[in-house]
Amino acid sequence: MDEVDVDGDGQIDIYEFVKMMKKNKSSALETNRMSILAKNVLVAHQKKLEKNIIGEDLWMINPMEVRHAVWDIAMSLLITINVITLPLTLGWEEMNDRFFVMNLTFDFIFILDIVKNFCTGFIDENDAVIMDAKTVRNNYLTGFFLSDVLSSVPLDFVLQAVGVETNESVAGTKRTLKMLRLLKLAKLFRLLRISRMFRYIKIMFVFFEETLHIRISDGFMKLLRLMTGAMFLAHWIGCFNFMLVRFNDFPxxxxxVYAGLQYQSPYTQWSWSFFKALAQMIMIGFETPPFTNASCDAATDWCSVEHWITLACLYLGAVFYSLLISSISSIIQTASLASRQFEEKLIQLDDYMRSKRLPSSLREKVKDYFHLQHADGKLFNEREILDMVTPILRREIQYFNGRGVADKIPMLSSVAHKFFAEELATVIQSTIAFTDEVLMKERTIGDEMYFINSGVVDIYLDDNKQRIYCTIGDGCFFGEVSVLLGIRRTASVKTRTQCILYKVTKENLLNILKDFPETAVDLRRIADIRRRRLAHHLHADDSCVEP
Known part of the structure; x- marks a missing residue:
C-alpha cells in the first residue's frame, strides 16, 4: 500500500493507479494476466491525456481545428507562390510591376498570420494542447516571431516610396537603390514555415494509401523531392544570373548581349536564363550553345564576375549530379526489395526440390502454396520485423492482421466475446490448406485449434470406411475438444476444398482464456457437447447427448 500510495493520503487516486499498472505493464501484457477492467481504465486515462487541453482562453484557436489546418495549407501555398515569383521580381522590372499588387496583398496576409499566431494554441512535447494566452505568446515570441516579421515587411511598397522604381535618380544612386531590392531576400525566411505543408502532404499520402489503396513508394517521393529542388534551384540561379547582367546595364x-536577349520579351529572357542554369547544373554547359556558358574571352571586370558565377554553378551542379546518381542507385537497390526476396526464395525452393528429386506434382503443389501464402508476390520476415517495434506496436500490428477472425466467426462477433476476440486476434496465425489435405488425425494429441475463414472441411472417423461425420465451412471452428478437454483427438479432419484457416496454439489459447472465464466456460461446454454427440453417434445405445 505504501509503495502505491505516493502522496500518503490513505487513498489510491487514478494517477497512482495508472502509475502502478504501467510499472507492471510489460509483464502483464506478456502473460495476459491484466484484467479487462484494468485495461479499460488505462485506455480511458490515455484518451483523457490525448484530449488534455491546458488553458481556457475562449478566444484562442485550437490547433487541432479544421479551420486552422485550412489556414496553414493556404499559407503554405502562398509561400510557394512567393518563392517562385520573388526571383522574377528581382530580375525583371516588368515582373516587379506586374506582381506589385499581388506581393502587397501577400505581405498583408502574412501580417494577419502573425496576429493569428498570437491567438493560436500549440501542441507541446507531451502532446498536450496549450491554450493559455500568456504561454502561447511566450512560445511564439521565442520561436518564429522574428523570422515572420522580417519576411512580412512590405518592401515593395517601401522601395517604391523611396524612389527605387523611378528613373529620376542619377546613374550611381539609381544602381545603389536598385541593389536595395535584394532586401526582398528576407522573404525567404518564410520557408521556415513551409514545414506545415509537408505535414499535410504526408496526411494526404496516408489517405491515398489507406482509402484509395494507391501506394506511393518512398523511392519515388525521394526522387520527386530531389527533382523539385533542382528545378527551384535552377529557377533561382537563372534569375540571379540575369539580374546581375541587368544591374550592370548589360555589358x-x-x-x-552575346545572345541578343536584351531586347527580347521577359518570358524569352527567363527561358534562356533557366536553360543556362540547368545546363550548367547538370555539367553539360560547355557542350550547349556558347551563350549558355561563359562566353567572355577578355580580362574585363564583367568577365571575372561571369566566370565566378559559372564556376559556382558547376560546383552546385556537381553536388546535385552526385545526389541524383546516388538517389537513383538507392531507389533501384531498394525498389521492390520484398519482391526480389520472394523470387530468390522461390528459386532456392525450386533448387531444393529438384536436388531431392521430388515428384513434379509435389513440386507444383509446394509452389502453389508458396504463391498463395504470399499472394502479393512479396516475402517478409514477419518475426524479425515485429521484433523491431515496441511491444505495444507489435500488439496493434498483430491485432490488425488477425482482426478477420472476429468478423468471420459468429461466436466471436457477439458482444459477449468481443474482448476475447481482440485478444485472440493478436496470437492467431493465418494458413492455407489445399484440397484433400489432412489437418488432424484421430487419437493424436491436439496442440492446435482452427477457425475457418473460407473453405469446406470434412470431419470423419478414422476407421476402415473413413465415414464422414459432418461437413463444416466458413465461420466454423474445430480442434477445440482435444485442446480444451485435455483428451486425444476424437476424429480426423480433411479439407474438401482449398481453405484459408486461422490457427491458434493450445498454449496461447489457454493463456487468453484465463482472463475470460465466461468465454472459457462457453467453449468448454461446446467442446463437451460435441464430444458426447460424437460418442452418441458411435455408440447410440450407450451414450446420451444434450439436446
Whole structure:
C-alpha cells in the first residue's frame, strides 16, 4: 500500500493507479494476466491525456481545428507562390510591376498570420494542447516571431516610396537603390514555415494509401523531392544570373548581349536564363550553345564576375549530379526489395526440390502454396520485423492482421466475446490448406485449434470406411475438444476444398482464456457437447447427448 500510495493520503487516486499498472505493464501484457477492467481504465486515462487541453482562453484557436489546418495549407501555398515569383521580381522590372499588387496583398496576409499566431494554441512535447494566452505568446515570441516579421515587411511598397522604381535618380544612386531590392531576400525566411505543408502532404499520402489503396513508394517521393529542388534551384540561379547582367546595364561581353536577349520579351529572357542554369547544373554547359556558358574571352571586370558565377554553378551542379546518381542507385537497390526476396526464395525452393528429386506434382503443389501464402508476390520476415517495434506496436500490428477472425466467426462477433476476440486476434496465425489435405488425425494429441475463414472441411472417423461425420465451412471452428478437454483427438479432419484457416496454439489459447472465464466456460461446454454427440453417434445405445 505504501509503495502505491505516493502522496500518503490513505487513498489510491487514478494517477497512482495508472502509475502502478504501467510499472507492471510489460509483464502483464506478456502473460495476459491484466484484467479487462484494468485495461479499460488505462485506455480511458490515455484518451483523457490525448484530449488534455491546458488553458481556457475562449478566444484562442485550437490547433487541432479544421479551420486552422485550412489556414496553414493556404499559407503554405502562398509561400510557394512567393518563392517562385520573388526571383522574377528581382530580375525583371516588368515582373516587379506586374506582381506589385499581388506581393502587397501577400505581405498583408502574412501580417494577419502573425496576429493569428498570437491567438493560436500549440501542441507541446507531451502532446498536450496549450491554450493559455500568456504561454502561447511566450512560445511564439521565442520561436518564429522574428523570422515572420522580417519576411512580412512590405518592401515593395517601401522601395517604391523611396524612389527605387523611378528613373529620376542619377546613374550611381539609381544602381545603389536598385541593389536595395535584394532586401526582398528576407522573404525567404518564410520557408521556415513551409514545414506545415509537408505535414499535410504526408496526411494526404496516408489517405491515398489507406482509402484509395494507391501506394506511393518512398523511392519515388525521394526522387520527386530531389527533382523539385533542382528545378527551384535552377529557377533561382537563372534569375540571379540575369539580374546581375541587368544591374550592370548589360555589358557588351555578357552572355545576354552575346545572345541578343536584351531586347527580347521577359518570358524569352527567363527561358534562356533557366536553360543556362540547368545546363550548367547538370555539367553539360560547355557542350550547349556558347551563350549558355561563359562566353567572355577578355580580362574585363564583367568577365571575372561571369566566370565566378559559372564556376559556382558547376560546383552546385556537381553536388546535385552526385545526389541524383546516388538517389537513383538507392531507389533501384531498394525498389521492390520484398519482391526480389520472394523470387530468390522461390528459386532456392525450386533448387531444393529438384536436388531431392521430388515428384513434379509435389513440386507444383509446394509452389502453389508458396504463391498463395504470399499472394502479393512479396516475402517478409514477419518475426524479425515485429521484433523491431515496441511491444505495444507489435500488439496493434498483430491485432490488425488477425482482426478477420472476429468478423468471420459468429461466436466471436457477439458482444459477449468481443474482448476475447481482440485478444485472440493478436496470437492467431493465418494458413492455407489445399484440397484433400489432412489437418488432424484421430487419437493424436491436439496442440492446435482452427477457425475457418473460407473453405469446406470434412470431419470423419478414422476407421476402415473413413465415414464422414459432418461437413463444416466458413465461420466454423474445430480442434477445440482435444485442446480444451485435455483428451486425444476424437476424429480426423480433411479439407474438401482449398481453405484459408486461422490457427491458434493450445498454449496461447489457454493463456487468453484465463482472463475470460465466461468465454472459457462457453467453449468448454461446446467442446463437451460435441464430444458426447460424437460418442452418441458411435455408440447410440450407450451414450446420451444434450439436446
Amino acid at each position: 557588351e561581353d555578357s552572355w545576354v
